[in-house]
Amino acid sequence: MYLKDWHFVAEFPDYGAYRLPFFFADDWLNAYYDQQRHRREQQHGFRPHAAFTSDYRFLYLGPAGTWTPLHSDVLRSYSWSANVCGRKRWLILHPRYTHLLYDRQMLRMAPHLEPGRTAWETFRVRFLLRAQEEGDAVFVPSGWHHCVENLHDTLSLNHNWLNGHNCHWTWALLRQQYVDAAEAIEDCRQLCSPDEFEGLVQSNLAANMGLNWHGFVDLLGCTVRSALASLCAARGGLSDARGDPLSGVGSFSQEVATEGGDHCAAVMNQLLALQRAGRKESPSWACASWLC
Numbered sequence: 145m146y147l148k149d150w151h152f153v154a155e156f157p158d159y160g161a162y163r164l165p166f167f168f169a170d171d172w173l174n175a176y177y178d179q180q181r182h183r184r185e186q187q188h189g190f191r192p193h194a195a196f197t198s199d200y201r202f203l204y205l206g207p208a209g210t211w212t213p214l215h216s217d218v219l220r221s222y223s224w225s226a227n228v229c230g231r232k233r234w235l236i237l238h239p240r241y242t243h244l245l246y247d248r249q250m251l252r253m254a255p256h257l258e259p260g261r262t263a264w265e266t267f268r269v270r271f272l273l274r275a276q277e278e279g280d281a282v283f284v285p286s287g288w289h290h291c292v293e294n295l296h297d298t299l300s301l302n303h304n305w306l307n308g309h310n311c312h313w314t315w316a317l318l319r320q321q322y323v324d325a326a327e328a329i330e331d332c333r334q335l336c337s338p339d340e341f342e343g344l345v346q347s348n349l350a351a352n353m354g355l356n357w358h359g360f361v362d363l364l365g366c367t368v369r370s371a372l373a374s375l376c377a378a379r380g381g382l383s384d385a386r387g388d389p390l391s392g393v394g395s396f397s398q399e400v401a402t403e404g405g406d407h408c409a410a411v412m413n414q415l416l417a418l419q420r421a422g423r424k425e426s427p428s429w430a431c432a433s434w435l436c
């Protein structure tokens with residue numbers, strides 16, 4: 145049996161399981177879920193059990209021989225994995241080969257390419273093969289498929305995150321998944337109003353991906369607000385970050401974001417365009433107060 149995705153950091157926040165290295169610290173995903181949890185705590189007056197959190201900081205514990213099948217990480221996030229003890233074997237595939245893994249519609253992973261099947265052995269040469277020893281950490285870039293086997297009894301920490309360098313990958317994925325979710329219920333379109341249909345698609349997207357467009361906009365808004373708050377604090381308290389959200393987006397991409405800012409600004413511009421189009425076509429899309 146393989147214990148996976150235990151929200152250890154959320155369950156034991158005072159334990160201090162690890163500190164993030166500088167280059168991995170810009171983490172919009174977990175900051176967003178931490179803030180949501182904090183908000184919920186304030187609303188309900190108690191901390192919900194860690195099993196109900198949606199953060200992406202996990203502990204994995206498995207005996208030799210347990211493994212994680214081929215996948216790419218949630219929301220096209222980055223991930224790192226550090227072995228506290230034990231040994232793992234990683235097979236990692238560059239995204240240039242991703243199309244070879246799936247059927248023509250890119251929906252289902254080709255079953256004959258799963259590890260252990262005959263065709264797998266010939267395909268395997270395209271994979272990077274790495275052993276991860278005790279104390280080693282592995283970084284997996286966004287969109288790289290991987291398959292991981294515990295060679296010894298292994299305890300590891302795993303952490304997924306997003307920031308200005310890979311949020312455009314997440315947005316591209318959510319757009320694609322939106323189209324797929326709409327296609328999957330196309331037969332319902334005539335049975336409901338455009339708003340209801342949009343609501344169904346967004347609910348299915350949230351159920352499939354853990355985040356829909358509204359959630360993603362909320363995540364970006366939360367990031368912008370806390371970046372602006374830090375900026376204001378650093379300058380001696382300039383203004384309330386909620387006061388002028390659109391100028392906030394501009395100053396965020398110009399002043400706060402570094403190289404990743406280009407991706408982030410591109411995503412935000414697309415969201416703003418969608419928001420404007422949505423105002424005309426579908427009022428339900430007028431959701432994010434910081435974009436309005």
Ligand SMILES: O=C(O)CCC(=O)C(=O)O
Pocket residue numbers: 204211212217223224225232284290292293300302303
């Ligand atoms: O260690 C494992 O079994 C899986 C790790 C993984 O998929 C990851 O860190 O992204």
Ligand SMILES: [Fe+2]
Pocket residue numbers: 215216217223290
């Ligand atoms: Fe993974």
